[in-house]
Amino acid sequence: MKKKSIDVLLYMLSLLPFWVLYGISNVLYYLLFYIVQYRKRVVFDNLQNSFPEKSEQERYQLAKKFYRFFPDLVVEAIKMRTMSAAQVLESIELLNPEEVYRHFEQNKGVIGVTAHYGNWELGIYRLSLMTDKPRLVIYKPLNDKAFNEVYNGLRSRFGATMVPMKQILRHIVRMKDMPYISMFVADQTPTYQDSDYFMEFLNQETLVYTGTERIARLSKSPVVYCHIGRKKTRGRYFCKFTTLVENPGDYQEHEITQIHNRFTEQMIREQPEYWLWTHRRWKRKRRI
Numbered sequence: 001m002k003k004k005s006i007d008v009l010l011y012m013l014s015l016l017p018f019w020v021l022y023g024i025s026n027v028l029y030y031l032l033f034y035i036v037q038y039r040k041r042v043v044f045d046n047l048q049n050s051f052p053e054k055s056e057q058e059r060y061q062l063a064k065k066f067y068r069f070f071p072d073l074v075v076e077a078i079k080m081r082t083m084s085a086a087q088v089l090e091s092i093e094l095l096n097p098e099e100v101y102r103h104f105e106q107n108k109g110v111i112g113v114t115a116h117y118g119n120w121e122l123g124i125y126r127l128s129l130m131t132d133k134p135r136l137v138i139y140k141p142l143n144d145k146a147f148n149e150v151y152n153g154l155r156s157r158f159g160a161t162m163v164p165m166k167q168i169l170r171h172i173v174r175m176k177d178m179p180y181i182s183m184f185v186a187d188q189t190p191t192y193q194d195s196d197y198f199m200e201f202l203n204q205e206t207l208v209y210t211g212t213e214r215i216a217r218l219s220k221s222p223v224v225y226c227h228i229g230r231k232k233t234r235g236r237y238f239c240k241f242t243t244l245v246e247n248p249g250d251y252q253e254h255e256i257t258q259i260h261n262r263f264t265e266q267m268i269r270e271q272p273e274y275w276l277w278t279h280r281r282w283k284r285k286r287r288i
Contacts, residue, residue, distance in 0.1 A: 002146040010150065014081035018235060021075035028071035033064065039278040043067075046277050050202035050268075065273035069230075076235060077121055080154055085129055088158070092119070092126040092228070092237040099241035100224060104133060104179035109172070109221040113212055113244070115187040115264045116276035118228035119237050121155070124183060126239060127226065128158035134180035135160045138168050138211075140188060165194075165211065172219050183226070184212045187264055189281055197254055198286055201261055202268065207284040213256040216248040223248065223256060225263050230274055 016024075032038040043066065047059045054062070083091075103110050112127070114120050128135050137160045142148040152162040163171050163182075172182065190209045197210050216223050223245035229238050244259050245251065251259075268275045 003149050006146055006150050007153070010078060010081045013078050014083075016079075018079065021079055022072065022234060025071035025075045028074065029068050032071065033067040042280060043277045046279075046281065047272075049204055049282070051272070052203060062272055063277070066275075066277050069273055070278070072234065073119060076119055077154075080121060080125065080157075083125070085158065088122065088125045088129060091235060092122055092239060093231075094126065094130060095238055095240045097130055097241070099243060100130070100181065103222050103224070103243075104131070107177065107179055109175060109179060109219055110181040111212060111216045111219070111221045111223045112181050112183040112226050113186045113223060113260045113264075114183060114226040114228060115267070116185060116279060117187075117264070117267060118230050118274050120185060120228050122237060123226060123228040123239055124155055124160060125158055127181065127183065128160045131181070132159075134175060134178075136163050136168070136171060136180065136182035137161070138163050138165055138182060138184050140165055168211070168215060169218070172215055176219065182215070184209075184215075186212050186260055187279075187281070189279070189284060192284065192287070197257065199254075199258060199261060201265055204282050205286060206282060207286075208257060208261055210254065210257050212260060213248070213254070216245065216256055220248060222246050223260060225260060227267055229267075229271070 033040070043063055044059070047062055051059060051062070100110055114123060124137055137155055139152070139155075139162055141164050142151065156162050168182070186209060188209065190207055195207055195210050198205050198207050200206065201208065212223065222243055225242045225244050227240045227242065229240065230236070231238060242263070244263060245256050248256060
């Protein structure tokens, strides 16, 4: 019942035209930043710890830019419920899809890596439409079952298969020696049971997932970063592919994890306002 109610509400809201939704976003910006101050302490602490070299005023302006973008992300996620394939193609441009296709032509699977940056959810739609090869989206199940089902239904609208993190290995093994793409959002916060590897990320000691590296090694698949950047026009994005690792077997333990996290860090430093700063990324500390 809860799932149906959420889905109906989401469907009705998604029927609103973009100009209305962006009008709502304008209002949400003032509410979230000035009135409700949604996770403002988390955002400001994250920015201060990540960019100690910046002045307080510079970090304040960064926070404002982020809060200006964040409501757009929310209303765009709502619109995804009824977006057509044509609208998706118009909203996000693939700059160099041949970088993925060349791996397919070699009969290789692709380990795709992205972050909570730009509109990564819209990126899943665009990747789903770029090929008819199997498309796997690796996700961490939400605690709320109803929201989880609605969320997964949204993400799989254009043919992607949702795979919980704990089940990815069996899927990868089944598709050995065939082209596919699996997408990892690699900047999530793992539990201590999922990882024990810390590295410096944005000037802070950070517990990071090593699952991307483990799957790449087992499958012998190249690791391709999918950078979802925002264009100047509201609601328009691009995706640029960069092969970070051609042959996983050539790298030492944790080296691949270091490589894709460093690449994520570089993207964030270039335009920090498009990363999800409300995320409690550094809540795990090294155990003594």
